[in-house]
Amino acid sequence: SERYNARDAEPRWQAEWDRQAIFATKNDDPREKYYVLEMFPYPSGRIHIGHVRNYTLGDVIARYMRARGYNVLHPMGWDAFGLPAENAAIERRIAPKAWTYDNIKAMKKQLRSIGLSLDWSREIATCDPSYYKHQQKMFLDFLRAGLAEREKRKINWDPVDMTVLANEQVIDGRGWRSGAVVEQREMNQWIFKITKFSQELLDALGTLDRWPDKVRLMQRNWIGRSEGLLIRFVLDAATTPNNESELKIFTTRPDTLFGARFMAIAPDHPLAQAAAKDNPALAGFIAECKQRGTAQAEIDTAEKMGFDTGIRAIHPFDPGWTLPVYVANFILMEYGTGAIFGCPAHDQRDLDFVNKYGLGNVPVVCPEGQDAASFIITDTAYDGDGRMINSRFLDGMSADAAKEEVAKRLEGETRGNEPVAERKVNFRLRDWGISRQRYWGCPIPVIHCPSCDVVPVPEKDLPVTLPEDVTFDKPGNALDHHPTWKHVTCPQCGGKATRETDTMDTFVDSSWYFARFTDPWNDSAPTTRAVADRMLPVDQYIGGVEHAILHLLYSRFFTRAMKATGHLGMDEPFKGMFTQGMVVHETYRKPDGGWASPEEIRIEVDGNNRRATLITTGEPVEIGAVEKMSKSKRNTVDPDDIIGSYGADTARWFMLSDSPPDRDVIWSEEGVQGAARFMQRLWRLVNEAADAGKAAPPDRPATFGADASGLRKAAHGALDRVSTGIERLHFNVCLANIREFANELADALARSRSNKSAPAPDLSWSLREAAIILVQIFSPMMPHLAEECWQRALGQTGLVSEARWPQIEPDLLVEDSITLPVQVNGKKRGEVTVASGAGNPEIEAAVLALDAVKQALGGKQARKIIIVPQRIVNVVG
Ligand code: ANZ
Numbered sequence: 048s049e050r051y052n053a054r055d056a057e058p059r060w061q062a063e064w065d066r067q068a069i070f071a072t073k074n075d076d077p078r079e080k081y082y083v084l085e086m087f088p089y090p091s092g093r094i095h096i097g098h099v100r101n102y103t104l105g106d107v108i109a110r111y112m113r114a115r116g117y118n119v120l121h122p123m124g125w126d127a128f129g130l131p132a133e134n135a136a137i138e139r140r141i142a143p144k145a146w147t148y149d150n151i152k153a154m155k156k157q158l159r160s161i162g163l164s165l166d167w168s169r170e171i172a173t174c175d176p177s178y179y180k181h182q183q184k185m186f187l188d189f190l191r192a193g194l195a196e197r198e199k200r201k202i203n204w205d206p207v208d209m210t211v212l213a214n215e216q217v218i219d220g221r222g223w224r225s226g227a228v229v230e231q232r233e234m235n236q237w238i239f240k241i242t243k244f245s246q247e248l249l250d251a252l253g254t255l256d257r258w259p260d261k262v263r264l265m266q267r268n269w270i271g272r273s274e275g276l277l278i279r280f281v282l283d284a285a286t287t288p289n290n291e292s293e294l295k296i297f298t299t300r301p302d303t304l305f306g307a308r309f310m311a312i313a314p315d316h317p318l319a320q321a322a323a324k325d326n327p328a329l330a331g332f333i334a335e336c337k338q339r340g341t342a343q344a345e346i347d348t349a350e351k352m353g354f355d356t357g358i359r360a361i362h363p364f365d366p367g368w369t370l371p372v373y374v375a376n377f378i379l380m381e382y383g384t385g386a387i388f389g390c391p392a393h394d395q396r397d398l399d400f401v402n403k404y405g406l407g408n409v410p411v412v413c414p415e416g417q418d419a420a421s422f423i424i425t426d427t428a429y430d431g432d433g434r435m436i437n438s439r440f441l442d443g444m445s446a447d448a449a450k451e452e453v454a455k456r457l458e459g460e461t462r463g464n465e466p467v468a469e470r471k472v473n474f475r476l477r478d479w480g481i482s483r484q485r486y487w488g489c490p491i492p493v494i495h496c497p498s499c500d501v502v503p504v505p506e507k508d509l510p511v512t513l514p515e516d517v518t519f520d521k522p523g524n525a526l527d528h529h530p531t532w533k534h535v536t537c538p539q540c541g542g543k544a545t546r547e548t549d550t551m552d553t554f555v556d557s558s559w560y561f562a563r564f565t566d567p568w569n570d571s572a573p574t575t576r577a578v579a580d581r582m583l584p585v586d587q588y589i590g591g592v593e594h595a596i597l598h599l600l601y602s603r604f605f606t607r608a609m610k611a612t613g614h615l616g617m618d619e620p621f622k623g624m625f626t627q628g629m630v631v632h633e634t635y636r637k638p639d640g641g642w643a644s645p646e647e648i649r650i651e652v653d654g655n656n657r658r659a660t661l662i663t664t665g666e667p668v669e670i671g672a673v674e675k676m677s678k679s680k681r682n683t684v685d686p687d688d689i690i691g692s693y694g695a696d697t698a699r700w701f702m703l704s705d706s707p708p709d710r711d712v713i714w715s716e717e718g719v720q721g722a723a724r725f726m727q728r729l730w731r732l733v734n735e736a737a738d739a740g741k742a743a744p745p746d747r748p749a750t751f752g753a754d755a756s757g758l759r760k761a762a763h764g765a766l767d768r769v770s771t772g773i774e775r776l777h778f779n780v781c782l783a784n785i786r787e788f789a790n791e792l793a794d795a796l797a798r799s800r801s802n803k804s805a806p807a808p809d810l811s812w813s814l815r816e817a818a819i820i821l822v823q824i825f826s827p828m829m830p831h832l833a834e835e836c837w838q839r840a841l842g843q844t845g846l847v848s849e850a851r852w853p854q855i856e857p858d859l860l861v862e863d864s865i866t867l868p869v870q871v872n873g874k875k876r877g878e879v880t881v882a883s884g885a886g887n888p889e890i891e892a893a894v895l896a897l898d899a900v901k902q903a904l905g906g907k908q909a910r911k912i913i914i915v916p917q918r919i920v921n922v923v924g
């Protein structure tokens with residue numbers, strides 16, 4: 048047969064799938080649903096190879112589950128708001144909307160060329176008013192339910208770009224785009240009260256047993272629950288500014304109280320502010336601290352710095368013991384109480400701090416087996432378990448017992464009618480600040496009125512749409528600069544008022560799109576409850592590990608908030624989660640030190656050596672490390688080029704072949720060529736098997752000879768392994784199984800050809816069966832080739848994309864046989880070989896059929912047969 052021409056076949060089958068709309072999912076389909084979702088793309092302009100991997104993984108599952116008879120939902124859309132559209136507007140003078148929709152158009156065409164089984168009738172773009180109007184409605188619902196609020200918050204302010212920056216956008220204290228030194232400002236921000244669900248979000252992680260452990264752990268750490276004690280320290284009045292008499296701290300280590308050397312408070316702690324009033328040097332220090340970013344990483348890596356306020360705190364167990372109170376740059380106002388006692392021997396930050404300021408340390412927890420007298424701490428704090436030392440009444444206790452003892456004693460003591468200490472569960476998780484001073488986002492639907500304060504936009508006035516006639520000639524928020532957009536009349540009093548010009552963080556858009564996909568046609572509400580409750584949760588979600596924390600946590604919050612406001616009936620949006628690895632590529636270094644792209648070089652393989660040269664000049668190129676694809680290293684490959692020259696099936700196959708899907712896969716030209724050759728091989732093989740099977744009887748033969756049985760075992764074994772492999776997402780293993788089975792089929796064909804005469808009917812039937820199974824098991828990975836084989840080679844009617852997955856014949860899966868010794872009247876007479884799963888009747892029949900046994904019985908009936916499982920068979924004559 049002629050070569051398989053992917054460039055001709057692929058668009059043809061894509062058009063056929065479209066024409067028959069076979070991937071359009073009906074919400075009233077009575078079959079059990081299965082929802083597969085890959086994280087939707089940002090419309091940056093081009094699909095990159097990582098998308099191809101992500102969507103191919105999801106597509107294999109979707110196609111497989113469809114063949115298994117599920118009502119599969121596999122939608123696609125666009126995470127379409129965000130900063131790059133505004134940057135394009137500034138740099139290239141294209142309106143953000145036009146830029147975004149142009150990109151969507153281009154990328155949709157690219158996605159279609161991959162041959163994904165997507166239901167495009169549900170396509171959504173988050174920048175479309177038909178989407179974000181529902182988001183605005185939910186914002187108002189959340190506001191009413193106390194799940195959204197306005198709050199004064201400390202934020203990172205970029206004075207050049209005139210915008211708030213997320214912590215991740217502050218690099219070394221500077222704005223990531225402008226390079227300007229970031230200021231900390233207090234500003235009114237809209238927040239979502241994710242902390243209302245802190246405990247629930249933590250507890251429910253335990254139910255997500257189809258999520259990667261590492262993702263659950265990352266979420267657990269992000270939520271950061273810790274159990275500790277709030278302790279009120281008395282301040283020495285002689286050293287303390289007016290009206291301040293105590294300092295409340297949060298600690299998780301009350302056991303270390305006798306190792307305390309100092310107290311520390313956040314630069315924006317009220318006590319610090321009070322102390323700075325008549326202390327200009329302290330005020331200067333505080334101002335310096337505030338110039339730093341608020342990012343945790345920033346704080347963790349910055350050098351520990353402090354300033355002695357002169358205030359002294361009194362130790363809760365010793366009125367004669369005072370501790371200096373410092374303002375320190377590593378204490379956050381937003382965590383605990385913004386104040387600590389420092390125990391340098393058992394906390395590294397505190398140790399770094401005292402070593403700088405010469406405050407010394409006293410170890411109070413001694414590791415088991417360590418001599419207390421010789422236990423000293425110099426540069427490394429000890430944060431493990433042990434016995435208490437240097438701690439008066441705690442000495443000799445375990446650290447855990449000491450924690451409990453301190454808590455009990457201080458809880459029982461009162462000062463001014465209040466206990467000196469109380470137990471407290473603290474969470475690291477903060478409420479979600481969603482305000483962005485950006486144009487290209489979902490407008491927050493509220494109005495500020497000088498007399499009525501904050502007034503929600505009446506629902507009948509939704510959506511609040513973005514104006515399109517905006518300019519970006521000034522830095523800052525284009526909504527703010529618009530001459531008319533924000534000027535409105537107050538819906539409550541009819542007076543002059545202004546719109547909120549903040550838009551929502553784009554993470555809001557992606558926190559509920561999976562729910563919208565269940566009924567994107569509903570114009571009057573975000574979801575159709577009955578439909579959403581039937582189609583959700585997402586059974587398999589697939590995406591990059593970079594979203595393991597924020598996006599997944601926000602979506603989990605949103606699902607709960609939507610439940611609380613009546614839009615959904617469940618708590619968890621994603622039943623199964625999978626994080627795929629990256630596509631990486633080797634790098635090529637030119638003699639002049641610059642990087643060469645993969646298209647510019649030629650690779651020669653000589654045994655184990657690979658040499659690279661520049662195609663244009665023949666100069667040698669150094670083959671460098673395999674790295675994440677990036678523009679700067681020029682080691683990217685363009686999906687369009689790959690699909691253009693090899694076809695989508697080859698790209699899909701290669702993507703799945705070499706590595707487990709959660710690991711990085713190394714893209715290589717040789718690997719892709721290998722995949723392309725295998726595709727041709729499958730095409731030939733299926734055609735040959737189809738030819739050999741032409742003479743097959745229409746009905747399944749009653750019995751099969753050895754050759755046919757062997758082939759059928761291989762086919763059903765492969766079918767079984769590929770099925771479970773797909774269910775476990777072990778795609779690379781599936782591909783290895785398919786290759787192996789292809790070899791077995793080729794062997795069977797070769798044997799039958801060498802027999803000169805036409806294959807017997809049972810073998811010819813089995814060859815055809817094998818070809819059908821082969822095509823079906825590779826169809827989720829190479830769907831276009833599979834259709835071509837299905838109709839053109841095998842002459843099947845209909846589409847393989849709609850065919851039911853083949854039935855496994857379990858009898859054929861019994862791989863191993865077992866051999867048992869056989870005794871007649873206590874004397875060994877021979878051996879019997881049976882399938883390992885064979886039952887007693889089969890074993891008895893096989894034993895009685897042995898000539899040696901017949902002889903030993905002398906033609907008489909056996910009186911009794913005793914089978915010792917897995918060991919021996921005794922025949923009693
Ligand atoms: C005394 C102590 C001794 C502490 C010791 C630790 C070790 P997690 O587990 O993350 O909750 N801390 C409390 N509030 C803080 C703030 N606003 N900024 C910076 N650090 C703060 O951490 C709790 C511990 O972090 C607390 O326990 C406190 O230091 C510090 F050997 O108290 B600890």
Ligand code: ZN
Pocket residue numbers: 496497498499500502537538539540541542544
């Ligand atoms: Zn008003």
